[in-house]
Amino acid sequence: ISDLVVEDLLPGALEGVRSPIVPNVYGWMDSDAHNWVLRHEVRDDRILVFSGKFQMKKDGKYYFHYPVRVVSAGKYALPGVSVEAMYIPELRARTAAASIEITK
Numbered sequence: 271i272s273d274l275v276v277e278d279l280l281p282g283a284l285e286g287v288r289s290p291i292v293p294n295v296y297g298w299m300d301s302d303a304h305n306w307v308l309r310h311e312v313r314d315d316r317i318l319v320f321s322g323k324f325q326m327k328k329d330g331k332y333y334f335h336y337p338v339r340v341v342s343a344g345k346y347a348l349p350g351v352s353v354e355a356m357y358i359p360e361l362r363a364r365t366a367a368a369s370i371e372i373t374k
Contacts, residue, residue, distance in 0.1 A: 272323035273356040279316045280338065281346035283372050286312035287337040306332055345371045 280286060308322035319334050326332075348368040355361035 274321040276319040276353045278351045279349040283342050283346045284338040288312045343372045
């Protein structure tokens with residue numbers, strides 16, 4: 271599989287921090303967590319991650335981690351993360367939506 275776009279919409283309480291997505295920068299990540307990431311973009315309301323070519327294992331899980339900044343407290347809807355193959359539009363998926371509460 272290659273050329274996937276992962277779109278993570280951020281709730282109003284968070285904003286993305288422009289920094290590299292690299293393994294072990296925070297100490298708790300798997301060292302192979304980002305070997306599939308080709309590049310990423312941080313926008314005001316979302317994080318976009320673009321994949322290179324990788325072999326997907328049956329029931330395999332792939333992770334990416336990135337820092338965000340909390341800008342306000344409250345309860346917010348947390349949209350689902352979506353993934354789509356750029357050149358195979360019928361290949362797409364979305365996680366369930368959730369909620370997040372941020373307290374001071």
